Amino acid sequence: MRLIKIKGCGNSENITLILAHGAGAPADSPFMEALANALKAEGITTVRFEFPYMQKRRADGKKRPPDRQVVLLEHFSLLVDEMRAELGDGGRLLVGGKSMGGRMASLLASQRDGIDGVACYGYPFHPPGKPEQWRTGHFHEVRSPALIVQGTRDPFGKPDEMVGHEQALGFVRLRWLEGGNHDFQPLKRQQLTWRDLLATAARETRIFIDEFVTS
Template sequence: MNYEAIESKFIATAEKGEVSSILIRPDDAKWLLVLGHGASTTMRHSTLQTIAERLADIGIATFRYQFPYMERGGGGRESQAVALATVRSAVAAAHAAAGDLSILVGGHSYSARMSSLTAAEAPIEHVRGLVFFAFPLHPSGKEGTERAEHLDDVTVPMLFLSGTRDKLAVLDLLVPVCENLGDKATLHLLDTADHGFKVLKRRKTEEDVFVEMARVLSEWIETLN
């Protein structure tokens, strides 16, 4: 199914200037997910595009956006301070574009972590919850939980959607992290999915992995009301 994609720009930071965004809003939407990209991809990457389309299928709007370094065509990432400011600016722009919708924020990998760091720094205005598509708990081959330490400071509910083959979030570490967060965290494991949501043929379910993530997100939203 095709959906109207409304493209626009907003100011990420005064120093870095404008970045691009794409709003997809189904007619029956009540929720809007502000959705960021991975470290080496853009908001137009097939992963984010598919996430946005499957969410639209079930009536959830998305506001995809670029970080400044990707708006300039890639290269070195800017400072963490710029990234966190961009997350706040994206939420503000999304609220301005669709202020009648309840807002979630998150993204795939890098932007999932930048979203959580932003929320840990100080609550993000208008945001009801965080959604992490493949939270990067640690670099590949360098297992640890230091990247999760700030999650204790997040004050809104968090949904972790993580593959069982994700080399950036091994289950022996991710499961205890989520358990220690208590009621604030919900972890859903995606059978055989890797960090980019590629799955094996021997999955325990025939449900498409992107359909599964949309369904779980929709069910989780019901707990926020």
């Protein structure tokens, strides 16, 4: 699989978001498919890809750990160059992703230019059960506007764990999905469904783009 591109409905502004997958699931996982379709409804074109270790897994079916960070970022950066050349000067190019993919997107945006915005979904602020190991040291160096959409039940970072860490976010905008877990699945007793929360995540992305990327 090379790339999965879904054109946003009525995307007259030529906005493209490169979406990277998480550590354990591929680019066409149910979450990535549903998120891409929700973003499409908000007029955002998405491009999905797979890191080298996931490409190998697709080829032979063997599970592997993620590549080293330098390999992930190099692969991601090459795709940014490719998409930037395709969009030209008139397009807006964002990077983002699910969990690890979002973290790599934010790291990439702290190291290079040519990125107009960052959108992370289920950011891994810390490993589950280890809230002392924060992964936010690079946020102040991110060179473009950034958004994180996070479920309030996400074991990688919950609202009460953010207390005292607000300054670490820098200028990153953080939006919460009530009841959502790491995959944005709500509690069974909630009236809102999984797709409702994904639609909210997409809507927050649209608002973010309108206010901070295209304004």
